[in-house]
């Protein structure tokens with residue numbers, strides 16, 4: 001599905017990603033973990049095609065096609081979706097109209113069809129009807145912002161979903177709601193990349209593969225065991241293990 005080869009990325013003159021290799025298969029869930037400031041969000045934005053992130057070396061293939069130089073809109077059309085860590089507030093724009101605009105990037109859909117689809121997805125995620133009529137992110141709690149992201153994901157049904165710290169700032173109850181929502185939307189045609197600093201979301205959504213990033217490189221990969229090891233021992237030992245190799 002998505003193939004990242006030896007990716008080197010620079011942000012404002014500084015090299016942040018220093019040779020990332022990642023192969024994303026269809027129908028699988030990936031976790032990318034790592035301490036703050038190691039380049040996890042940089043990787044997410046680079047996959048989404050944000051202009052600030054400059055690829056110096058390497059490439060990104062989506063279903064065999066080189067997308068390294070495509071615009072964010074073109075990538076979104078292909079089916080790559082990035083949920084933002086800090087979603088914007090747009091007073092005066094309702095959740096429903098925002099979602100319709102987003103969906104229109106991918107396909108043109110009539111208002112009647114859209115409303116039907118929105119209703120269906122909101123009931124799937126057990127979101128109360130009034131939510132769509134509220135102004136986007138205006139006075140939303142952390143949990144409501146994330147709910148909105150999951151609803152976007154449910155409507156668009158992207159093939160590659162990148163969730164950047166979707167667990168940040170959520171209490172346990174909100175985390176459960178968000179995790180359940182993700183699980184309901186996930187299907188065998190989708191791949192999900194969960195980027196997180198903490199292991200707790202991975203207790204609700206079990207990843208198929210886990211990667212640990214430190215200083216712009218992956219220093220370890222594994223399965224759920226690796227998450228447990230990080231929970232017990234933190235990150236630093238991984239860097240030592242890696243520098244001895």
Ligand SMILES: Nc1ncnc2c1ncn2[C@@H]1O[C@H](COP(=O)(O)OP(=O)(O)O)[C@@H](O)[C@H]1O
Pocket residue numbers: 011012016034035036037038039040041042043052
């Ligand atoms: N837009 C930006 N402008 C300047 N520096 C940035 C920008 N984005 C990221 N960086 C720098 O890149 C490094 C990695 O950041 P980031 O990818 O956000 O890490 P993480 O998501 O793992 O916490 C940090 O040192 C950060 O200061």
Ligand SMILES: [Mg+2]
Pocket residue numbers: 040041042085164165
């Ligand atoms: Mg980040």
